[in-house]
Amino acid sequence: MISTAPVVPELLDFLNEATTPFHAVDAMAWRLAAAGFTELDNLNSRDIEAGRGYFTIRNNSSIIAFRAGRAPLSAGARLIGAHTDSPNLSIKPNPLKIRHGFVQLGVDVYGGALLNPWFDRDLSIAGRVNFVDQHGVLQDALIDFGRAVATIPSLAIHLDREANQNRSVNPQKDILPVLLNADKSDGQITLQALLSEQLRIQYPEYEDLRIIDFELSLYDVQKAAVIGLNEEFIASARLDNLLSCFVGMKALIDAEPHGWSFLVCTDHEEVGSSSAIGAQGPFLIDVLHALSNSDDENRSLRQHSWLLSVDNAHGIHPNFSDRHDENHGPLMNGGPVIKVNRNQRYATSGMGAAMLKLLAESAEVPIQTFVVRSDLGCGSTIGPITAAETGISTIDLGVPTLGMHSVRELAGAADVDYLNRLLIQFLNHRA
Template sequence: MTQQQFNDGLLEFIDSSVTPFQAVTTMVDALVAAGFNRLDEGDSWQLERGRGYYITRNDSSIIAFRYGNKSELVHGVRMVGAHTDSPCLRVKPNPDLRKHGYLQLGVEVYGGALLNPWFDRDLSLAGRASLTNSEGRLISVMVDFKRAIAVIPSLAIHLDRDANSKRTVNKQTDIPPVLALIEEDDDLNFDGILSQQVELDNPGVKVGKILDWELSFYDTQPAAITGLKQQFVSAARLDNLLSCYTGLQSLLGAGEEVTSLLVCNDHEEVGSNSAAGAQGPMLKHLLQRLFPKPEDFARVIERSMMISADNAHAIHPNYSDKHDGNHGPKINAGPVIKINTNQRYATNSETAALYRHLSDQVGVPVQSFVVRSDMGCGSTIGPITATELGVRTMDIGVPTFGMHSIREMGGVEDAFGLSRVCKAFFDTENLPWC
């Protein structure tokens, strides 16, 4: 695969993966097309060496793996982890707001969203809805309006002269999106709007009663290659769909000798504390089923490694003082090893050295990021996975601008480079500690 082919696929993947539910659906489609087989966590499993398998949980988290021909007791498991969720605006359970002739929806902020960029964007809505159908059966379905159905209008500067210096965003009152103009006797409501869309998106489904939903607004502007020299990738949800796609392509290209695994968890942006999150037992349960004897499990973990892939902060030319002077990653200068001595990242010298060695072998540059000593540091699924499993782990990320904005920006070279290193990692039969 060329860099251009990789990036074309990345743009398509991001545009189709507008929520974690759609992201998992998109990954499942790619896995099935590559011959991977679905496993149900409630069934007994009969696995064959050399084949690919996957499980999903909550429709929003996924683990896919190639069950290698060589013994994991000797060679361990190669793991790459990412997350499917991004900061966004979620529709509340009783969302209908009718004010001054406008229909609006109440929303809740999911994760640490950068809110100002959400204003004046063409927004659509997608996710999962649960309902009874015309036969009274309880089902859950995917929903995606796809078209622009809402906007959060800014307050004109004429009415807020301090907007450019002092404006703040009230999460309760300032961000309900506007959907329509309505008359006083108009009975238009969200239940009816959603019921109609469910039936449009799911032919053959007749809605009896909408019972609940997990729906997120998203920007309808497509992902794009941008810049005067076409050097940048601009898109929503680069954090962290970029890593999901990178891990997926690496897994699809991996060989069949060593067991290789991709885990993409939901709920990272809100702490990972869920059955489908990295703090939950999903990955551990799968590995325990592959290696049910406690001694075998411990031996496999000792010979394994996890690469936690989540975007890094590129040094911003307008705010360079926000970085440590010696650790300001640049876009298109290579993936970034993320290091924090207080274990906000799971990287240690041993795992970082292996990554640097693999990068040298495939000719991909590498950078380092350490947060300023006087600033707080974010975290990833890396330390959580290391704690839950006891597996050697490192944190890596592609440098980006605008993290947690409605539209983020990275480089055309970095994700492709990371995919090459991850594929080399998947294909490495003997780690130094094996």
């Protein structure tokens, strides 16, 4: 059997906690705090001590953590970038529909989700709720039902004989989850009432509250797991891209404190990153400006820094190998993947790829390369966006994944350890 590194079971625990971007940031924050990092609402260079770790959060769904180096900031930093969001089904503001004896939820598709795998899964609800407490103060809190409360039943094949040949999914009509059985009294039911009841369970201190708004999504309650006859795979929801967030956080905690090191995990990558807290927003720029003592130091910092944009890569699928370029099919458990696209859908340059290959050699980590087929469109990452916004030289990297954007994805257990070792080497290397 494959011997999995300690990072793998820790990753599974994290994946099970991080049911939404809000929960992912919360799970990272308490782990960073336990490792000695200090949360700061307002960054100021005068408050930073060399060798110590800090983090700051925006919107409860984006986080930047860093360890202050003993070397000058102008000498540059090593940054790891990832994103906290994953494709999902998000609950609409007025979602409840009572139809044919069922109470159902209206949902929006967030990001480029594979929809068919959402059918016949045990689904729960999680997210952030805004409410007025018993003192009339507007509050927000994370909520997670933590159990299966909904499902999206498939239409029986007897009623759709072409289902295995040609079934498309209409996101407005076909994927409304069933929440509960309706009777005559359910005409007055509201989602706010259900949320209030759950909030009181999670937060007994709020004796009286009124729900004002919410940001909620559905998730599959099946736990993350190590699978495969030799336990060589990790199966879980949200591997894209919480795997990268967690391993990046572990590397930041374990790296040497000599140079400046950052972890940048932002929301909204799956919908383009164009938001106040996305990679195209001002979050990272604001942090770098706050830590710099002058414009010259800030400019020197960015010119001498490297950023790894770590986002899952397309592993070669044994049933669909023709969807890969024949020389660029990353293998599961074959090591992290450098992602290259000359049209700048990925930010990797020849110099960046060469540097990373040398670091992989020194860390004894196998490395692979992905280039999309010339006749297929190429996805993108936070890499080109962050490079354009900051001017920081950037490399796109990720572990091979199957089922990307499905409700349950697959990655290699050995690749998690490989990535962890490579990221630590990246943060420690300053030449």
